[in-house]
Amino acid sequence: MTAEVQDKTDRTQARLARFSFNQATAQHWALAEAVAGCAAAGLTGIGLWREPVQAYGVAATAALVRGAGLTVTSLCRGGFFQQDDWYDENRRAIDEAATLGTGVLVLVSGGLRPGERDIDAARKHVGDAIGRLVPHALDAGVQLAIEPLHPMFASDRCVVSTLGQALDLAHPYPAEAVGVVVDTYHLWWDDRAWRQISRAGAERRISCFQAADWITPLPEGVLLGRGLPGTGCVELRRFREAVDAAGYTGPVEVEVFNADVWARPGEEILAETIQRYLDHVA
Amino acid sequence: MTAEVQDKTDRTQARLARFSFNQATAQHWALAEAVAGCAAAGLTGIGLWREPVQAYGVAATAALVRGAGLTVTSLCRGGFFQQDDWYDENRRAIDEAATLGTGVLVLVSGGLRPGERDIDAARKHVGDAIGRLVPHALDAGVQLAIEPLHPMFASDRCVVSTLGQALDLAHPYPAEAVGVVVDTYHLWWDDRAWRQISRAGAERRISCFQAADWITPLPEGVLLGRGLPGTGCVELRRFREAVDAAGYTGPVEVEVFNADVWARPGEEILAETIQRYLDHVA
Numbered sequence: 001m002t003a004e005v006q007d008k009t010d011r012t013q014a015r016l017a018r019f020s021f022n023q024a025t026a027q028h029w030a031l032a033e034a035v036a037g038c039a040a041a042g043l044t045g046i047g048l049w050r051e052p053v054q055a056y057g058v059a060a061t062a063a064l065v066r067g068a069g070l071t072v073t074s075l076c077r078g079g080f081f082q083q084d085d086w087y088d089e090n091r092r093a094i095d096e097a098a099t100l101g102t103g104v105l106v107l108v109s110g111g112l113r114p115g116e117r118d119i120d121a122a123r124k125h126v127g128d129a130i131g132r133l134v135p136h137a138l139d140a141g142v143q144l145a146i147e148p149l150h151p152m153f154a155s156d157r158c159v160v161s162t163l164g165q166a167l168d169l170a171h172p173y174p175a176e177a178v179g180v181v182v183d184t185y186h187l188w189w190d191d192r193a194w195r196q197i198s199r200a201g202a203e204r205r206i207s208c209f210q211a212a213d214w215i216t217p218l219p220e221g222v223l224l225g226r227g228l229p230g231t232g233c234v235e236l237r238r239f240r241e242a243v244d245a246a247g248y249t250g251p252v253e254v255e256v257f258n259a260d261v262w263a264r265p266g267e268e269i270l271a272e273t274i275q276r277y278l279d280h281v282a
Numbered sequence: 283m284t285a286e287v288q289d290k291t292d293r294t295q296a297r298l299a300r301f302s303f304n305q306a307t308a309q310h311w312a313l314a315e316a317v318a319g320c321a322a323a324g325l326t327g328i329g330l331w332r333e334p335v336q337a338y339g340v341a342a343t344a345a346l347v348r349g350a351g352l353t354v355t356s357l358c359r360g361g362f363f364q365q366d367d368w369y370d371e372n373r374r375a376i377d378e379a380a381t382l383g384t385g386v387l388v389l390v391s392g393g394l395r396p397g398e399r400d401i402d403a404a405r406k407h408v409g410d411a412i413g414r415l416v417p418h419a420l421d422a423g424v425q426l427a428i429e430p431l432h433p434m435f436a437s438d439r440c441v442v443s444t445l446g447q448a449l450d451l452a453h454p455y456p457a458e459a460v461g462v463v464v465d466t467y468h469l470w471w472d473d474r475a476w477r478q479i480s481r482a483g484a485e486r487r488i489s490c491f492q493a494a495d496w497i498t499p500l501p502e503g504v505l506l507g508r509g510l511p512g513t514g515c516v517e518l519r520r521f522r523e524a525v526d527a528a529g530y531t532g533p534v535e536v537e538v539f540n541a542d543v544w545a546r547p548g549e550e551i552l553a554e555t556i557q558r559y560l561d562h563v564a
Contacts (some may be wrong), residue, residue: 117515120473152434154471155515156498161471189436189443191402216438220502233399233437 020045029266145207179207201246302327311548461489483528
């Protein structure tokens with residue numbers, strides 16, 4: 001390879017230094033292949049989900065990722081505090097994150113119980129539940145990362161709808177125990193997001209930054225409606241610059257749930273995701 | 283009818299005094315039949331939409347509604363300020379509202395232009411456009427009612443996503459010219475909605491109160507996902523009491539877009555809507 005080509009390659013690798021591929025972006029790519037694919041692409045980080053990790057084995061996954069020279073940038077997900085077994089389930093999730101060597105457990109709070117209408121009470125319960133998990137999180141060295149989800153998920157998936165709510169819920173607890181996730185897909189519509197990103201940085205609570213684009217029409221159920229970076233209307237680079245300006249120096253995950261994307265081969269999804277990250281986020 | 287039955291009937295009619303049936307709740311019910319049905323049910327108000335009114339004739343609709351002893355509580359809708367013809371189109375909508383004798387023209391701001399990503403600029407444009415319409419609205423005696431839509435519509439239908447944003451956009455203009463719509467379906471998730479309802483009342487800007495319930499899963503495109511009162515998770519009576527406490531004494535419209543509801547006969551939809559209003563909103 002000529003010096004010029006080598007130089008261009010080096011610059012690209014440098015621009016990829018913070019990039020992390022969230023495995024949910026290639027939902028049907030086997031864990032071992034995804035890890036190998038990310039390593040082959042020269043990445044240093046990958047975001048994992050509990051179900052595939054449990055299926056492969058938590059310790060085995062930790063060894064696999066370490067062996068590939070990658071780090072786990074986050075584990076999705078704990079939370080769902082409206083379920084009766086939330087306490088034991090979230091303690092297990094914290095232990096899994098510790099075993100994987102990631103300091104970040106993403107929490108999706110869960111929605112309303114069937115027939116429940118008091119969203120204020122549901123949000124208060126989330127804060128109380130997180131408080132009960134704080135001691136174990138501190139022992140394990142895992143930060144509980146409260147992820148606000150778009151308000152369209154408020155009833156059935158996550159009663160925490162804004163970054164401001166997430167920061168208010170985190171406020172009673174030390175930042176090393178409780179942080180927040182900044183996900184462009186969920187926050188792009190909120191004109192207060194910029195102030196809250198600054199606040200999150202000042203409070204040292206930005207656990208993870210995730211990028212996905214907003215596209216319409218939304219599919220039935222709306223869960224699989226996200227777009228790869230650059231396919232929608234979100235000012236992705238403005239968000240990345242905002243978290244940087246707030247002092248965040250951690251990984252930038254791309255996490256996209258989209259049935260059409262999932263239908264493609266994992267290597268192809270990863271290659272396009274990397275290119276779109278470079279073009280629209282980095 | 284016995285005195286007792288008469289008394290019960292009178293009490294029910296009294297509880298229906300503020301109820302208005304938005305014709306979009308029975309999308310396929312012909313205008314003349316909907317007006318006759320509302321009058322037969324003892325209602326005093328109906329909410330209308332521009333397309334069916336234009337099809338029937340604006341002056342003819344005004345005469346029809348007046349002849350039936352009803353008033354038009356609101357006209358939907360102006361707005362869509364991202365379209366090139368927004369100025370002329372909204373002046374026409376103001377004139378139609380005046381002809382119908384309603385003081386309330388609901389404005390749905392419109393979303394982003396294709397390829398546009400600057401939602402701040404789009405929101406600013408909405409405020410500027412409304413300012414240009416204020417003189418004509420004052421001349422016509424029609425209040426421009428900015429309706430914040432749920433953030434899931436921010437890109438393709440309405441960049442105004444919260445009641446706070448709507449009030450900030452209205453602020454430069456006199457309350458008789460620019461108000462806001464409080465619609466439970468769009469605001470239920472927002473923990474700041476209660477403070478903003480108080481503010482809207484203090485500023486005398488609550489133009490219209492609309493009730494619809496939130497149900498999941500959302501259908502493809504999400505537009506037709508609303509539920510009749512009591513079928514979902516929204517604290518409808520809490521909202522109605524909040525606008526009352528803020529000094530609002532106007533009509534309470536039920537406006538539901540739902541394909542399954544629309545498939546039923548208009549009389550049947552109206553009867554269920556009235557009963558559900560009495561049970562969950564009044």
